[in-house]
Amino acid sequence: MPLNRRKLLKSAAAFSCSLAASPFITPVSFAATNSDNKLIVIILRGGMDALDVVQPYGDKDFYSYRNKIKIGEQAKAHDLNGFFALNNNLKGLMELWKNEQLAFAHAVATPYRDKRSHFDGQDFLENGGFEKNGNLTKNSDGWLNRMLSLLPDSKLETAFSIGHQRLLILEGMVKTSSWSPDSRLDLSDEAKRLLEQLYEGDELFSSSAKIAFELSEKIKQEKGANRKTKIATLARFCANRLKENTSIAAFSIGGFDTHRNQNANLSKALKELEVAILTLKENLGNIWNRTTILAMSEFGRTVRENGTQGTDHGTGGAMLMAGGAVRGGKIYGSWPGLSENNLYQNRDLLPTSDIRSYSAAAIRDIFKIDNSSLENIVFPNLDMDKNLKFIL
């Protein structure tokens, strides 16, 4: 039975989004809009222990849950507002805090509950939707992508992504494509022409090859020696793009799934986050004043430490907001307390607000999007906290 073009076309039409937890590879996505403001979204993969990052050291109950995992003064945490303290591995961000360019929202979560699966949790975080039946929105696209569809001048070509993987957050109806700085093509023009002909009937292959050929000329090889320089390279790369007409960048940092030896393992991941933010600031120059960074994770972790100096998957977490456009020096959200009857299911930090409210408030003020579009298109079924405002 011959396999003809139509069949190939049909097979290529079964095209849906992909997403996976990514502790090792860092993909990044970009989009351009007609706004001068800049937004950078960092997905912290693995479930960040918000209680270890922004430590409620003024909550007397906190100490009864953590014994082997060092916290507070013992862990050299830096006081923020007399109640919360910042993990020492982020000490490089203290200056931002003092200059009111760093803030956190505590006890936040997506509406995803109870299964505590990374993969589903990240899908919900990046998709941002929540249908009444508990599913992702129909097209399984990302919330930034749905926002782009509301901005008049975000053309198809202006949104593309970099890296070995796609990010759901920028994926959907507005087409995205991928590239990483470390692959090069060395095919003759003639071979390219024949190849393009061959790919014509298969959308998946033709679209990938087209961008590969176009961009291979533009992007030079850049290799990072270790995780920290790699993330710095990535952040520099983002900053350079944001200095041009790119207005949105999204990438992820992995390593937050700290089931064991949390002190050591979380430190690596936080160092990367610190390097990413400081490198962005350094390279953005004046644009920093118009920049908002949102860093968020799929869920928090158990309030009690587990049997292996770590913590297991939990619920309530925290969001980090940084940048010259952020009203910083503040901890947003309402603190539920850590006494046993205040915990979610007697194990997790109780979420007191929807993390999507913060993303919504940010893009409302950055890209001038009205509340009703936010609640209906970008974050379907979100009951937004309309008084929330943290962008200058």
Add this chain to the structure above:
Amino acid sequence: MSISNTILNIRFGYGFSPNIQAMDNIDWILRDLTKPDELAKNFQTPSFTERLKKFDQLQQIRKEIRKSQTKDRTKSRKLQKRLNLLAQDDVKKFLIQAALDKNSFKQRLVAFWHDNFSVSSKNLQLGLANGAYINEAIRPNIAGNFANLLKQAITHPAMLIYLDQFRSIGENSPIGKKRKSGLNENLAREILELHTMGVKADYTQTDVREFAKLLTGLTINKKGFTFNPKMSEPGIKTIFGKKYGAKKPKLEHIYQFLDDLAMNEQTAKHIAKKLAIHFVSEQPTQQLVNHIANAYLASNADLLATYRALLEHEESQKPILQKVKPPLEYVISSIRALGLSNELAKINNKDFRKLYATMKKMGQELFRAKGPDGWSEKANYWITPPNLAERINWASNLAFKYGQKIDPRELIKRALNENASPELIHAVGDTENKWEGIALLLISPEFNRR
């Protein structure tokens, strides 16, 4: 409708090769799965126990060096290099068997189950464990009962280390009381979410917690896997409304639950769907999934009956190629198509490291899946511009090096049979050099899909 040879070899195997007999019969394939694995006998590797001994040796040497405060690390570096090579050799042997085997469905199953029960070589210890894992827990158990495969996989030291189980301690166990250490839920959760029932199944946080308690005691000693009742949470654990365990914990209690879990309807559905998604389509029909799940349940989780249901269903035999080969399959099927399996078997370490790095750039760092959920099944995960660029580069180089004297018009018939489109036949015959024609064949959508 009987399955065509082309579909059997391309979709369910690693493809045709001029010097390997093609698979042509489902009965033969399944019968062969039950026979002793003659090919594997040529690729034996040290056991987990032997590997652990060497790893402990390395730790000991490192400790001595630290104590002595000398800076001479020659001794530890030498041993470390040897161990790195051993871990590298495991991946190499896995690839060579895939390239050589006449029953390439068997080799695909080894990869499939190694992915379902994914262990990632995040560090040297896990790298050493992973090679033993695939040969001790996965390879010998792909043709028996799923319950047995499940038990072997999740009690292997590699899995116990990878998902933190070996240090999970029941709080009321003798050790737990003394040390004030406790549970780690990681393995319990991933068994339910990834290895058996799937995340959509009806289990609760309480089920996970109780299961985590039941699993305490699974740990490792100098020899490998062991059950240590002193770590194990005593008493009854209720999972899905059924009671397991006793005052005096025994390994048997864990096995009892795993037996029930294997025969759980949601496990049957999930495993059936995973097989259908891996081999046939990102979105398999409900009929196909039900057909496989029913065969699984009717046979008490017998894997041969399950594979037969998969292979014989008409959905599996349709000629439309819906899936994209991941880099593992792409590289091995290219090597087979050019008749290079024996070349691969002789590959030196330097060239092998290059091949491994190439596959990493294609998106797949073998034995190092990014998480316990293994590799993606999505076509658009694998075919991104950088990944495709790497396929094009690698295939062009392979064709240039080995394809100078092969007639591409002959090869296309051999490699794709009736699956070659007229356009591809035309393009391949239209190139100036033979190698270019071969390159186009390897880069074509037809060859990249299955």
